[in-house]
Amino acid sequence: MRASRRLAALAALTALTVAACGGNSAGDQSDAARKAAANPQSVSGTITWWDTADATSEAPAFRELVDRFEQKYPNIDVNYVNVPFDGADDKFRTAGQAGDGAPDVMRAEVGWTSTLAALGYLQPLDGTPALTGADDYLPVALQSNVYDGRTYGVPEVTDTLALLYNKDHFAKAGITEPPRTWADLETAARKLEQAVPGTTGVFLNADAYFLLPFIYGEGADFVDVDSERITIDSPQVSAAIETVQQLTADGTGATDTSANKYTNMLNGFKNGTVSIMLNGPWSVPDVLSGRAFADPGNLGVATVPAGPEGHGGPVGGHNLVVYAGSPNLAASYLFVEFMNSTESQAYAATQNNTMPTRKSAYDRPDVARNAVIAAFREPLSSALPRPCAPGAGDLHNLVTPFYERILGGQASIADGLRDAQQKARRFVPGFES
Incomplete structure (x- = not known):
């Protein structure tokens, strides 16, 4: 009965969004995942990334990682847009419902992910390069991306009080x-x-x-x-x-x-x-x-x-999510994979004093030496997941x-x-x- 109630309650929300967001067919999704995994250098196009990080203190590190991504994948251009965190979820929802203006990838607060997934705006990432090395993620951080048995994002950074x-x-x-x-x-x-x-x-x-x-x-x-x-x-x-x-x-x-x-x-x-x-x-x-x-x-x-x-x-933090209506899924998967690699996470963590979500990132010497990251390891170990x-x-x-x-x-x-x-x-x- 509870599952039926929830499906009924969401029906009014999702009925409009499936068509509005211009979602990709299952075949298109599988083809994009296969192409990105089998021959990543053949992938081309332009993707837009909404980065909701602080424009002054955090964004410079992510801009550097975008430059590194474009060097690795010269056929993919990234339109980097720093979007103020406050209201970014509403802006994404408005664009998703209109079927126009939503980014291919967004940096979403952990509490947004299940809501956006239920509305039909997010692309499930299971079986795509975006989830490469999923067993390396801190379990609670990864859990914030799972809704109704599917994974709709990858944890980019985590935190707690x-x-x-x-x-x-x-x-x-x-x-x-x-x-x-x-x-x-x-x-x-x-x-x-x-x-x-x-x-x-x-x-x-x-x-x-x-x-x-x-x-x-x-x-x-x-x-x-x-x-x-x-x-x-x-x-x-x-x-x-x-x-x-x-x-x-x-x-x-x-x-x-x-x-x-x-x-x-x-x-x-x-x-x-x-x-x-x-x-x-x-x-x-x-x-x-x-x-x-x-x-x-x-x-x-x-x-x-x-x-x-x-x-x-x-548990707080941010996830990288992919828009279900993206015309460039293959490039989006590769971008998320690169931005969330161990090397990229370690770089962003040491530049911004933030907590990585990959266990392997904590083994990097520059991360291990960071006093802020070290101090928050124990509080993070007892942190509790937000309701999904x-x-x-x-x-x-x-x-x-x-x-x-x-x-x-x-x-x-x-x-x-x-x-x-x-x-x-x-x-x-x-x-x-």
């Missing part, structure tokens, strides 16, 4: 190891505020994505995939927010519900007025530019503390305004979660609320 802390502050407060539970974190934060006058013990971002480690610690998520239910208003999510409220109370920590909440958290930490925050590897270059971390060795990184049901941060259900990847964006109201004192936990649950109704096709 970790506990970042100021070692000098810890030493002044007599704290000898990072906290292992949320209760330990509360105790540590109080000590820090007492030992380091003017500092905030812990600063927690009032964004629902940053709430996920607390929810995971309660053994839950915003959806229950097994029962196909949206669970925003569950007792476990309520308990997670109660923990956040304890940790952000006066004398322990703080939060911020303004539009600049993330920036304010980051600036406070890197300038030494915040002792602890939860953040990902993407934040480290900015952190190390602050006066509190003139000595990079002052930065501590640890796995997020545990709740009653365990610990772990959400269409629409589920966007639920934290839906929940965030309600979470802000709760932390800002404008709504109770019960009222805020009830309203968020109501808004999420029918947001995940086939899931009950």
Whole structure:
């Protein structure tokens, strides 16, 4: 019954997209895969790649890899387009539905992949060169690309949230190891505020994505995939927010519900007025530019503390996906294969301080020497996959305004979660609320 419900719920979405995206026939797909695998140098044409990486800090490395690809495959031209991350998924969906303007390849956030696949906009990559060496990928990272038994992307980069802390502050407060539970974190934060006058013990971002480690610690998520239910208003999510409220109370920590909440958290930490925050590897270059971390060795990184049901941060990152309506599938497969080779991943990782998704990339000496990558290996090992259900990847964006109201004192936990649950109704096709 559940499978039938989901298929029925998606029917209205997919009926239009199959025709709109100009999808290739099974024969065309197989021919493209065979051509790319058997005689790659015979492949020619132009492909467009939407790169959603930060235009200043990350894109230069990917531009270099594009140049290397064109040198290896002189008959293939790549139209490189850097597309702002915010809104890129909606832009792709609009182009896909119109059947005009979608790129051949896109760098997609992990939460987008199942949604775009369910809409019929993504090309399955099983049996193509794009999935060469699939057994080399970190299992959880690869899992984010699998929907309904087929693989619709390859994991380009991965990440997770970790506990970042100021070692000098810890030493002044007599704290000898990072906290292992949320209760330990509360105790540590109080000590820090007492030992380091003017500092905030812990600063927690009032964004629902940053709430996920607390929810995971309660053994839950915003959806229950097994029962196909949206669970925003569950007792476990309520308990997670109660923990956040304890940790952000006066004398322990703080939060911020303004539009600049993330920036304010980051600036406070890197300038030494915040002792602890939860953040990902993407934040480290900015952190190390602050006066509190003139000595990079002052930065501590640890796995997020545990709740009653365990610990772990959400697996984030980006996948490379191929548009189902691409007229240049063979070239697209080769491009994805090249961009995600061990050599390419190692280059991008060392240039951008990002986490590779290939296990073999971590064996490269330049990757192994990277302090940021090394520090996040342990937090990544306990990270949990995001639910692979269409629409589920966007639920934290839906929940965030309600979470802000709760932390800002404008709504109770019960009222805020009830309203968020109501808004999420029918947001995940086939899931009950």
